[in-house]
Amino acid sequence: MTEISPTGEARTSRLAAEAVTLAYDRRVVSTDLTVEIPDGSFTVIIGPNGCGKSTLLRSLVRLLKPSSGQVVLDGRAVSDYRAKEAARLVGLLPQTSQAPDGITVADLVGRGRYPHQGLIRQWSPADKEAVDRAMAATGVADLASRPVDQLSGGQRQRVWVAMALAQETPLLLLDEPTTYLDIAHQIDLLDLLAQLNRAGSTLVAVLHDLNQATRYATHLIVMKDGAIAAEGAPRDVFTPELVHDVFGLPCVVIEDPVSGTPLVVPTSLGHRE
């Protein structure tokens, strides 16, 4: 899909949801929602709990079939793709995951290679290299032979990220990749994602930390009640009014002294007031 931006340059998007209605049984989360993921962007989705961020990601990666509208990947409805073919193009880090009993880190990360394997073509040197790169990038290489169920929450989260990276898809969706991570590891991971993005991957991440969102996003999507409340470059869309409207949080927005991006400072002083 191509769209002419105000500056006149063509903005393309390989992945887009076109007027989708997303629902679980009778519970409708989003109606007539249209979202385009700009190519080469690091798109960050923010919004309050339960507003439909995970639901949107799930629909983009075929986990949830829209009850109307369609998700388009490279000009074709995702529902027309063979499952593995789509899985070689778009990857997902789900919000919650489960590991089989007793699996080791290396084995789990290797499972991300499934879409590249077939009945005949099983484990190959390319798989091995992808797994090693993903483990090194996420800093879990030293844990390779440890059982996943004996890791800390943060170590485990990095293993799941490694599994998603090992899938080596040009588009990668991450649902709250920084959960469980301490602040240093959060920044490490976001830096890694930014590096992947600069190297050409298109990324979509759901984040809860607004300041991290504005700092790392090249494209920001703000959601409220299943709809898009604002969208665009963080500097353009991020205002105190928006934060108050979407999150109900009184705040001031100042310039981040380090990155120059918008920085949210809540005005509530809690018990000191």
Added chain:
Amino acid sequence: MSASLDLPEAPASAEQARAGAVRRTRTRAGVVSLSLVAAVVVLGLVALGTGSLRMTPLEVVDSIRDLGAGYPRYVVLHERLPRILAAAVFGAALGLAGAVFQSLTRNPLGSPDVIGFSTGSYTGALVVITTIGTSASAVAGGALVGGIGTALLVYALAWQGGVAGFRLIIVGIAVTALLASVNTYLLLRAKLEVAVAAATWGAGSLNLLTWGDVVPALVLIGLLLPVVAALSGPLRQLELGDDAARAHGVRVEPVRLALIVTAVGLTAAVTAVAGPIAFVALSAPQVAHRLCRSAGLPLTASALTGAFLLLLADFAAQHWMPQALPVGVVTVVVGGVYLLWLLAHEARRKAA
């Protein structure tokens, strides 16, 4: 599709650690599997030589290779081999079916014998025995229909836009309880001789099996094995949860249905011939998992463990008891103890 991720090169130590970890688990599973094969072969040869005509394993091998039509050769090939082969292959089929079911339900209780399948087969067989008669093929047909019917019923009742493992187990246990009372009712209504025949079948037995009984089941199991092998990759992905499996390109519902049908087919083939032999499907995968220290339940090792367990149980039932018993009695007693341990262990794990 070329990968667009440009990650830094992995340091050599990480590479070695990874390769080492994977090699260790694979090697361990390989050693365990080879040991199990050896154990099954040795136990099989011992069992072939045990009975009123005693032979050493070497004599057994000689009697089979001896092309003459001597008496030992007849005893080994026609009286004992069908039973011993059935014990090994049926055990393998049950162990494999158990591994598939328990992986799908992510629960060590999610085994065909716990979630209604065996009880349903018994119901089918009982209906046939009390209405048509005790001919082996009619009973086998009744058991097949009863077991598969129950599996379909449980699947349909547990369906809710997809089948979650836990629902499948709960519904299965409820259906089992219901069918157990139906079975009791059918037995109470039957004439005494009929009831005795039915109860013997219902205990699960390999007694008096001939090639004619065993071969159709062996063929069916032989046809289903490659199907399980082809589905083992997607099954490993399902262990990561439905979302991750779908994100990796697994068509979750068709794959799960195919796996259930295959596992039901494996169990049905055994049950139709030998009756409901409990607890092999329940315990073999867990034993194999602990032996191999594998990720998830290992399919090959589960099958081999099942083969070994059923051979051993049948040998014990035949030769170690004051009087020969149906093998199902032995597996129920041993398996019952295991089930109690499992329930206590799971309860403690959940509480922790």
